[in-house]
Amino acid sequence: MRDFDPEATTTMRSPVKQPSLKGAGVLLAIVTVLLFPAVAFAIPGSGEFVSVFSESGREITHLYNIIAKICLVILVIVEGVLIFAILKFRRRDDDERPVQNHGNLRLEFGWTMGALLIQVYIGILTIDVMYSTEVIPDDVDMTVEAVARTWDWHFVYPDQGGLVHEDLVVPAHKTVKLEVTSQDVIHAIFIPELGVKIDAVPGRYNYWWFRADGPLGQVRVNDFATVSRPERILPQTRPDFLSRRGDATARAVTGLEQQVTFLGASPGRRVEPGAVSPYAGYNAKEYQGLCAELCGLGHWDMYFRAVVMTPSSFERWVHDMQTAVTEVDGEQAYLAECATCHGDAGQGIAENPSLVGSNIVNNPDHKEEHIEIVLMGRGAMPGFAATYNDAAVAAMVNHERVSWGNSGGEIDEDDVAALRESLGLSPFPAGGAEPVDTDDLLFQGERLYAACSSCHGADGVGPDFIPAIAGSELVLGDPADLAQVLIEGRDLDQWPGEKRPVARSMTDLQLASLLTYLRLSFGNDAGAVQPFEVEEIRRDLN
Amino acid sequence: MAAQNASVMAGPGPGEESLGVTNGKIGMWTFLVMDAMTFAGLLAGYARLRWTPGSDWPFPIEAFGVVGIQLTAFNTFVLICSSVAMVHVLAYQMRGNMKAAQGWMIATIVGGLIFLSIQGFEWTHLILDKWPFLFDSGYEAKYNLNFAATFFILTGFHGMHVAIGVIYNTIILMGMRSGKVTEEHTSTVEIAGLYWHFVDLIWILVFTFVYLI
Amino acid sequence: MEIQGKGYLSPLTEEAKTSLWVYLKEWLCSTDAKRIGVLYLAFATFMGLVGGILSILIRAQLAAPGPSVIQDASFYNALPGFHATAMIFFFIIPAFTGAANFIVPIQIGAPDMAFPKLNLAAFWILPPSALVTFAGFFFNSLPEFGWTAYPPLSTHAYSPIWGADFWVMGLILVGVSSTMAAVNFLATVFNMRCKGMKFFQLPLFTWSVVVTSFLILAATPVLTSALLMLTFERLFPGVFFFFNPEGGGDPILYQHLFWFYSHPAVYIMILPGFGIISEVIPTFSRKHIFGYPLMAWSMIAIAVLGFLVWAHHMYTTGIALEVRVGFMFLTMLIAVPTGVKIFSWLGTMWGGSLRFDTPMLFAIGFIAMFTIGGLSGVVLASVSVDIQLHDTYYVVAHIHYVLVAGSMMTLFAGIYYWYPKITGKMYNEFWGKVHFWLTAIFINVTFFVQHWLGVQGMPRRYYDYDPDFALANMISSVGSFALFAAQLIFVWNLIHSWKHGEDAKANSWYGDGFHFEWRMPSPPDHHNFHEPPEWEPIIRHHGGTHAELWERDVDGYHG
Structure with a gap:
């Protein structure tokens, strides 16, 4: 094997001296290829996240911008060294014999450590953002249950008396907690502009939260720029974004008959081009919601509207929904x-x-x-x-x-x-108009009462100086009075200034449950209170 | 072409056996690593399904009955004995006593066959008498489907390995009878032994997880 | 007709010299690792074209919003899954296995693989398993659950079709084939090295094949066990509920098992590429590889870490926050050894004497573009950012920068590099360069805009999309057509040059190749070496300057 032939070098293929012009051409082409991505990375806005319309979304966007900039610097260094090496060390003579070096410990240790440090830095930044965007805050204003199924969504509003709706409608600048689950296969709720994404897994709940920007206001994108988002909405003529998808339906007619139903907007939501949004009457801003996890045939067509309303519009919407007479077709x-x-x-x-x-x-x-x-x-x-x-x-x-x-x-x-x-199913909870089962109210109320029992006693009779609940006139009387005490709290002679507004942050359903429990337990017999009644009481109080 | 290959493969070729063991042994060891990972995947699935809140996993003794577990304990004993017999096959072969080696090989195979038949009996009993819900969707009583499912897939996959091992050992036995496997071919028997001990080891894991814990 | 051929290409029997049929049979039943390697490469090329056509169909549909080329959403939904299956299991992995079959025994100085018959069997499992996997195409029963096959979507209730059962079984078969090949490579490299070939003398391509084989050995069976459970659940609905919550199963369990395989699979697809680049760059730089020990150890580190990061594909499934933090740091750690490799390649080129033939162009293009894929990987490792980008086109862009600009470019570098050795002919350099430039440019055209689509929130696997994304999608589609067309040049170049190319020298690359394969005629003879070779160890001065010049023109043969 070792019959070394000194003439071997002369048998090499065409020992042409590479003209420098050719080298320059190669360089130019490489630079063009490399600059294209590098420039695209660098152009402001091109790498910018779309999730800038909620507080947590902006934090994530900010984090992305930092990481992208670090990456851009590394990219420029690597490509720069590469181009420099290509230029400087190209073979000028076929007999060139470069000096060998097998490594440089200091350099190798240096870049290993450098890479490690950058990674740790990015990791620590990310942990911060994770805790602030993912841990559900204590002061949740509203909970919505998002239920996916093939291939549509529905949203249950337990705080609004179990209202069920096909779109996610929430008040602006309120902390909304999403409880996400699925009825069949795995889906994922995705609202790009609000930074909402979590899998909907059958058999379990996943949680996410957001505080969405409403129809008004400026949006701070990052430290460098403040972009004002002009009010696009003309309340009566706001176009429905789903209608932009009408083209698909129109063209599908040429296709096979059986596929027509899959095309265009969701089958049940076929929207004519130029249609007006069903939320045009409210002061609202609409975001696109969709499914991100492959879930079969209609995966691409699980759009829903994430509608963010001003709080007053939202109240009006809830009221409209609960009182709407639905003509069933x-x-x-x-x-x-x-x-x-x-x-x-x-x-x-x-x-x-x-x-x-x-x-x-x-x-x-x-x-x-x-x-x-x-x-x-x-x-x-x-x-x-x-x-x-x-x-x-x-x-x-x-x-x-x-x-x-x-x-x-x-x-x-x-x-x-x-x-x-x-079949053992409970009657359907059609919005606030349908009464909630008294047993359900009692069940929830009992759990809520656990917090009260340390003073008022497990059987509704506490120490002498604390008012008893059993047989209390306040409890047996008008529920509105009791509700007012619970919501606003009341001064007592023993402890002036010690108001206990225990029910102020309760939802209508919770307060109704607590009221019902108080009025029907410990020998009391004053009748249940429904969530919609609580809503009216609250409206009167304000 | 085959002849040329044989000439290259027969003796240790240039540079062969850098580690001082035969290729076959390295091949079997690496195969066993892979096989162990397959079982690891199945056992991981078992563990996840069992030790998850609300899995409502039955206590094995209640699910199989005391007799069932004792029968399988005996079965485990049989498989370990068979593994011991396999050790004797190699020991006698190395001493050049091919007759005794053949005898022990038969014992090994019989051990494997007893194991398979007892397992077959157990499966029939479980499917027909103990777990009628498998084929009767209208069955009302409370039961845990995952218990049965993981049981079948773990013991079934292991049983397949035992069956393959029995066939493998039988082929070697036939080789011994026809004189193709002589006292010089210790590595052939050693490799088969590696497989057989591995199957034994896996069974002890499966037995512990599925029946005992 | 007289069949001629040099080296291992020559017919072995008199009969085969006259009859093409006998010659063909000789090839198909050959236990020679070199011939099996060529069979692997031919099969992979075919399947790569199939996968390419599938991707063309996908991009054609996505070129404009609304149904266009594919009127059937159901058919479209099957395409991404089959594109991935074809490319991963039947193109990239077999192609690297083929190259390794040819090169590894030669590089370690062995006459053949440790188990030649097992080698042949491993190859012949592939074509039938491809047929089984793609069976759905023949009787119009295509699974629509992507290549990930998440249950419950892939269970009987939601995919009640035969094609899905066949797909699952086909994948189990491919797993068997690749584990057989892995067992073979490990036994070969462990036990058949020639004198002087210590572990830390092994060429880096051989190193990469060893590490890859370990990955295959430890990861593939876990996928097999998951697919076994899935098969039982599909075939006996109502009895087995491993993954279906209706019967107490856990759909996330499948994802854990699946990604425990499929994340290492990414390294199975890229590590041999790293090995090829580590061969090509020294040859065309006339310099030994920079930091050899660190290069080997970084591959081992990537492999070990590769097993500890699978959950970063599942950040959105509701895993506890603390667990995800752990997985995030492990994921980020992988960027360290990968970065070390990139810097070491640059270090190898630094101070060298670079010549830009096609293999070197591909190697440089790989470094330039794989860096983009690696950096978008760093972006994706960050949990909060990943959750927003999960299942969007950003991820599509990332995997394609890693797999197309990574695995595929390295594969091209390897094939051009060893083409003279495999065929004994030189390929057409001009068309090779054309192929490189078209590939490099259109990879960027096709995939770079997808980053933008991703951050704007366009989800993957969508049959139809928001018309706002129309322009970027059109650019991407045009790029993909051109990219595919460029590959036809490559295939034509290979076939044409095999017939009409000029004869290759033994050490084809200006005498600069210095591993065993360049010290034997092109193409090599049957059984590689006529006498047992001996490797003269390379002594590596690590650190400091030694005025030692490049003098590895060990060109004992002139072909």
Whole structure:
């Protein structure tokens, strides 16, 4: 192996002296290639985060900007050394024999430590931001439950009497806690502009919080710039952002029939181009919400609106929702919920069964089974018991039973209510208008009372100098008086100035539960108090 | 071409055996690392499903019954005996007593077969008598599906290894009978022994996790 | 027809000299690691083109908002998963395995792999497993759960299709194949090194293959166990509920097991590339590698750390904050050995005598662009930032800077570098350079704008998107078409030059190659060495200046 041939060097391929012009060309091209990304990194705004409309979002953006700048410096150093080496050390003569060095301990140790220090610095910065953006603050103003399913969202507002809505509507500059879960596969709630993202995992809750910017106000982007976001909203004509997606629907007509339902906005939310937002009547700002975790066919089409309103608008909206008379349109509900899988005309898509001529739909004996499937779901199909009230379920079922040549006979709300009961489901909580079950109120109230029992006693009778609850006139009287004492607190002779406004930060549901518990326990028998009553009481107090 | 290869592969080629052991042994060890990781994955899944709040995991003795655990304890004993027998195979082969080696090999194989049949009996019993909910969706009683599922996948995957080991040992036994595996081929038996002891070791882990803890 | 060929390409029997069919059979049944290596490379090239076509379909659909090329959202949803499967399991990993098959035995001075038959078996598992994995294409039953296959989406209830079962089983088979290859490489390098080839004399490419094999050995079986559980859950619905919360299972458990494999898989795909660059740069710089021990140790460090960072793919799943802090620091630590490698390559070039042939161009392009991928990795390691960028196009840009500008460019560098050795012919230098420039430019055109899309909040795996993103997507799509077209030049160059290229010298790179493969004729003979080779150890003066000049023109052969 070692028959070393000194002439070997002369057998090399074409010993051409590389002209310096060629080297310059190579350099120019490399620089162009490298500058493109480097410049794009550096142009202000191009690397800027979109999440600048909430406090935590701005913190994350700020962190990103710091890290991006550090990275840019490292990138420039590496590319600079590379280009310099290419220029300086290019082979000028084929007989060049460079001096060897196998390493330099000091240099190697130096850059290892340097890299380590930078990483630790970034890590420590990140920990700060993590704690301030992720740990749920103690003073949560409002809780919203975000429930995902294939392929839509619904939002439950426990503080507003269990209202259920298809969009996330929150007051501006209030701390909102999101409780995120899923009914079927894994989804992820994502509102880029508010810096909200967390997975919706079936069988567990994940939590996130945010304080969103409202329709007014300036936004501080980072230390260097203050960008004023002009008020884009003209209350009566605000366009609906979902309507920009109308093009998709229009073009899809040329495609295969069965895919048409997947195109455009969510099937139930087909929005005409130029449509006006349903929130145009409120002073509100809308952000785009979507799903970030691959969840199957309609993953790309799980848009919802994150609507941030001024507090007064929000109150008006809640009131509107709770008092709205919902006209139930079976076809509308069917298109919104069922057409994704069963097709616009019930023909069934891919693996999903056709409803046309199906036995369950046509046979009058299977009415109950039909309702049960719609309420509870079956296989991959989700249940709608928690989303639709009896009238809506009945309308949906009837639409299926009498359309497309089916003739299964109609049902009514009472059938649905009866089946709900036989399945052991609680009646549907349709907004604040539907009463909350007294047992539920008592259950919650008992837990809340635990904080009071140290003074007032576990059985409603405390020490002599503390008013008893059992048989108290205040408790048995008008709930509004009791509520006022709990909300505002009251001076007592023994401890002047010791007001205890225990209920001031309670939600309507919580206060209603506590009131109900006080009025129905310890031998009291004064009747339950519903959350909407508490809301009225609070409105009167203000 | 095959002939040329054989000539290269027969003796230690240039630079072969840098570590002083045969390639086969290194190959088997590295394979066992990989196999151990497969079991590690399954056991990690088991641990996560079991030791999670609200998993409602039944106590194994209650789930299998005392007799069930004792039967499996006996089975464990059989497998360990079989492993000991495998040690004797190698010992006799190294001393050149191929007849005794063959006898011990038969004992090893029989041990493996007894293990498999007892496990087969246990599975049939569990599926048919003890856990009817597996095939009866209308079964009402309270039960824990994950307990059965992890049981089947862990013992099943291990049982597959035992079955492969029995076939592997049988092939070597046949080699011994036909004179292809002689006292010179100790490494062949040693490698098979490595596998067999590994299967034994894994069973002790599985037994501890699934039955005892 | 007379079949001719030099070295290992020559027919072994008289029969094969006259019959193409016999010659072909000889190749397909060969236990020669070099021939198996070429088979691997051919298979990988084919699958790479398949994966490329899938990516072209994806980009064609995304070129403009709204349904265009693909009218069926369901078909689109299957594409990203299959693109990833094809590229990861059937292109990058087999391609590196092929290069390693050819080069590793030669570099350590061995006649062949430790287990030649196992080697052949490992290769022949691949094509059938590709068929099984892609079976859904043949009977229109495509799984739509991406390559991650998160349950419950991938369970029977939400993916009730045969194609998904086949996909899962195909992946288990690929795992078996790659673990077989890994066992083989480890046994070979541990036990078949020639005299003088101590562990810290091993060429860095061989080092990288050793480390990669360890990763495969320890990580792949965990994926296998997860997929086994998934298969049982799919095949016996109602009995097995490992991952479905309906029956008490835990969907996050699957993600833990999956990423325990799939994060090391990233290093399985990039470490051999690091090894190739560590071969190419010294050759074209006429300098020994800078900081050899640190280069080897940093690969080991990357491998070890690679096992401890899997949860950084799961920051949004609701893992406790303290746990995520731990994973974040471990993730950031990985940037340290990676940075050390980049600086050491620069250190190797510093003071050298650089010549810019195609392999060197690819190596330089790799350093320049992989740095971008590495730095966006640093951005993503930061938990708060990652949560916002998770599942957006920023992540897509990051993985493609790492895998296309990283793995694929290094692969090209390796193939151009060893092409004269493998075929005995020189490739066409002009078209090689054209290929490099088109690739380098259009990788940036395709993937750089995706960073912007990501920070603006465009999620991945979307069939249709907000029209605001139209321009950037159009740029990216145009770039990807050009990128794909450039690869056709590469394939043409390989095939054409094999027939018409000029004959290669033994030490093709101006006499500067100094490992064993450059001290034998191009192409090498059957069984590599005629007599047992001996490696004269390189003595490395670490630190200080020794006025020792480059004199490694060990060109014993002139081909």
